[in-house]
Amino acid sequence: MQLLPFKNLSFSSVPNLTGVYLFKKGDKPLYIGKAISLRARIRSHLENAKLDPKEALIIKNCDKIGYQITDSEFKALLLESSLIQKYHPKYNSRWKDDKSYLYIKITSKADFPKVLSTRRENDRKSLYFGPFPSKKDVEDILGSIRKIFPFCQQKIISQRSCFYAKIGLCKPCPNQIISLSDKKTRIILKRQYRNNIKQVIRILQGDVLLVLQNSFKILKNLTKNQQYEQALLLRNKIQRFERLIYQTHFSADISTHFNRSSEALDNLLNTLKVYFRRLEKLHRIECYDISNLFQKDATASMIVFINGLPDKSQYKRFRIKSHTAKSDLEMLEEVFLRRFKQNWDKPDLIVVDGGTPQVLKVKTLLAKTTEEMAVLGGNRTWNPKLIGIAKQPDRIVISATDKLVTLRPSPHDLGFNLIRSLRDEAHRFARKYHLLLRTKRMML
Known part of the structure; x- marks a missing residue:
């Protein structure tokens, strides 16, 4: 926060x-x-x-x-x-008593649990999630989840399938399950329905990554057992779920984050000049980030800002090739070694997403490269300045000549906000490629 x-x-x-x-x-x-x-x-x-x-x-x-x-x-x-x-914030419409607040109720102890929207009830046999400020919020959440993990909202179970079963939003439908004569099939479908409810509860508890991870494990087993039809259905479900939880809202015009880009760049330059005496300009800034969810399909991004604004034509994405690279630091090393070999324009400043460990790793690589590759792309020496941006709280880690210096600038500092924007854009670009690779792998 x-x-x-x-x-x-x-x-x-x-x-x-x-x-x-x-x-x-x-x-x-x-x-x-x-x-x-x-x-x-x-x-x-x-x-x-x-x-x-x-x-x-x-x-x-x-x-x-x-x-x-x-x-x-x-x-x-x-x-x-x-x-x-x-x-329990004071000005959230007197949340304790105001009838405008709704909860999501799950009758978890029932044979076939239901997922309902309701006012607060003292029902110890049910789970409650909320409060939510509006009915629309509840409908949006339940509508999104239900398309991925179907559930029943019919208050009374009968032997007649409900309307939502016909459009795939109540599947398997409890009404259909209890009407089956084959006991074994009833048990399998009941277990499947209760598993859907389990995933709904986890999502409402905020454990979205756990749900995603478990889904990938099931998908792997289905593929291994050559249950391709079920695997295809689950793969499509996973893709919908990923779109739901990773749907970023990033402005294509990053200059909206700092409409005074020139002033922000000057501010950052003046801050860094204290630590880098020979730093005269910040024409080209490169920022790097690693995306490594679940240790698979690891990717990295290099985004480029020219004179304080993004130049997407120069963005680069990397697929981690090494099978032995397990940590972000090892992956960062691979990315920079590949970057050093390229004849791209050299940066005035390198920004890495991370704190002291990441900065030290890149600093060592830069020093080694300066010795082994004195020339990069003809007669141009490779000697960019290096900083990292760490989180919680946001702070800058500066690789000065003989030591690391940590700064925590004012939140109003335009230069600091420029670095934040670089970090956020690199994170977005790396994650986008990571999700693309994962989707391709699942479709094979």
């Missing part, structure tokens, strides 16, 4: 990305919300405070703003709900 002081808040320090935000007084959240664009939504709160008494109270009492970026609007919905339940 990133925190920004509310006083003299600069909107350029708030990302134009999807996530959850908190208005806080001290350590206590006053209001929690979600947004496709965090910057636009927070700005709207300040504008609405002129007309809305409730908004005015939030702004009056707030001393800091927190935000957490998510990969998709779906994840933002789940995170918002869990934070509201955890902190």
Whole structure:
């Protein structure tokens, strides 16, 4: 969770990305919300405070703003709900008593559990998730999950299949299961239905990666046992699920993150000049990131900014070739060794996504390359400056001449926000290639 002081808040320090935000007084959240664009939504709160008494109270009492970026609007919905339940914020419509709040109820103890939207009930035999601010939020979450892991919402079980069974949203349908005469088939389908409910519960608990990982294991077993028809259905389900949880909202025009790109670049240059005496310009900046989910289909990205703005024509993506590279550091080494061999324009600054370990690894490689490859692409020496951007909290790790220096600039620092934008874009580009490779592998 990133925190920004509310006083003299600069909107350029708030990302134009999807996530959850908190208005806080001290350590206590006053209001929690979600947004496709965090910057636009927070700005709207300040504008609405002129007309809305409730908004005015939030702004009056707030001393800091927190935000957490998510990969998709779906994840933002789940995170918002869990934070509201955890902190009980004062200005979230009196969440305890307000009837506008809804919960997702799962009758987990039932023979065939149902997934329902409901007001809060004191039913100890059921699981509750929420509260959710609107009926639309609940419908969006359940509608998205149901297309991947079908479930029943019919309150009374009968021997007549429901409408949703015909369109694949209640499959296997409990009504059809109980009407079967073959006991063995009933047991298999019942187990399948209850497994769907298990996955729904995990998703609502936020364990989306666990669900994805388990699905890949099942897919592997189905393929191994030559159950290709079932494998194909599961593969399609996994692809829908990945689109749901990794649907990024990234502006194609990164300059919206810092509409004063020239000023941001000058700010960053002045900051780094203190540590790199011979640094005269930041014409070309390269940023690297590794995407290595589940130790398979590992990829890396190199994104390029020219004069503070992205140049997508120079972006590069790498598929990790080494079968022995298990850690991000080993993969980073492979990527840089491959980069050094290319006759691409040399950077003035290299940024790596990571802290001290990553910076030290690349620093060692750069030193070794300077000795072994004194010339890169003709007579041009390879001697870029190097920094890393670490997380939680965001901070810059600078590879100075004889030591590493860690900086935690102000959230309003335009140069710092430029580095953040580089990191976020490299992460997006690496993940996009990672998902592409995984999809291709599953289709083989």
